[in-house]
Amino acid sequence: MFRSASLRVADEDPDYPLHSVFEMLRYPHASAAGKLMLAELGDSAVPFPKGPLVKLTQHTITDSGQLEDQLAEIRLNGEASEINELEQGSASLALPVRLPDGVAGAALCLSSPAERFTATREHAEAARELTSRLAPFLF
Amino acid sequence: MTYRPTHSGPSTTSNPLRILEIVARFGTGTTAKEVTDALQMPQATAYRILNSLVADEYLARTSDLRGFALGQAISGLITAATPPTVPTAARALIEEFRGGNRFAVHLFHVSERFPQSRR
Numbered sequence: 001m002f003r004s005a006s007l008r009v010a011d012e013d014p015d016y017p018l019h020s021v022f023e024m025l026r027y028p029h030a031s032a033a034g035k036l037m038l039a040e041l042g043d044s045a046v047p048f049p050k051g052p053l054v055k056l057t058q059h060t061i062t063d064s065g066q067l068e069d070q071l072a073e074i075r076l077n078g079e080a081s082e083i084n085e086l087e088q089g090s091a092s093l094a095l096p097v098r099l100p101d102g103v104a105g106a107a108l109c110l111s112s113p114a115e116r117f118t119a120t121r122e123h124a125e126a127a128r129e130l131t132s133r134l135a136p137f138l139f
Numbered sequence: 140m141t142y143r144p145t146h147s148g149p150s151t152t153s154n155p156l157r158i159l160e161i162v163a164r165f166g167t168g169t170t171a172k173e174v175t176d177a178l179q180m181p182q183a184t185a186y187r188i189l190n191s192l193v194a195d196e197y198l199a200r201t202s203d204l205r206g207f208a209l210g211q212a213i214s215g216l217i218t219a220a221t222p223p224t225v226p227t228a229a230r231a232l233i234e235e236f237r238g239g240n241r242f243a244v245h246l247f248h249v250s251e252r253f254p255q256s257r258r
Binding site: 005006007008009010011012013015016017018033037040041094097104105106107108109110111112116119120123126127130133134137138 | 226243
């Protein structure tokens with residue numbers, strides 16, 4: 001018997017509401033937080049999304065080998081990103097908020113228009129620091 | 140809330156749910172006999188459903204093997220039915236980080252879901 005996991009919106013930015021919430025929660029292979037979740041839980045005990053990987057944009061990863069490679073990279077770097085993969089024109093970076101045992105219990109997600117993503121990424125370190133400060137309050 | 144022979148009702152899933160409700164109500168250690176008595180369900184039917192609920196982790200056997208308790212899979216259902224809560228202090232930290240930045244900052248919970256059906 002294996003388990004899977006799901007994402008749930010815990011705190012949405014009131015100034016920049018989420019666009020593709022349904023797609024995000026339903027197709028984790030296409031979002032930064034979703035890929036982070038798949039990577040974090042990605043050992044042999046956790047099933048991959050069932051069925052074909054749905055193509056939401058022309059940039060969505062639909063090849064499972066390519067997705068596996070990216071998940072391995074995410075595990076290595078401790079962060080996940082997507083550019084134009086969930087929604088054309090937008091990009092996101094997701095960082096894990098870790099439980100005391102090291103497992104990601106939450107994901108902090110920075111999203112912006114794709115053309116501003118380089119500038120958004122410059123806040124990654126500050127965001128990572130925030131995840132360490134958030135952890136004791138969340139878990 | 141009593142046993143419904145599955146051939147007479149529109150739903151075939153209602154009996155397992157009734158059993159879960161009984162175990163939730165009676166608490167950890169509910170026995171098969173208590174279930175059959177409460178639902179006036181044939182023993183063989185109750186055992187069959189109890190075993191399948193245990194296999195799917197909706198129920199767990201208590202350590203003395205005499206009774207049943209709600210299983211891990213139920214916690215996944217509860218999680219899915221309850222909106223995530225974020226403590227005020229955490230919200231304040233996120234809000235402070237958002238301040239003035241030209242990008243969105245969202246927090247997602249990663250929650251374990253109930254077991255997938257075995258095929």
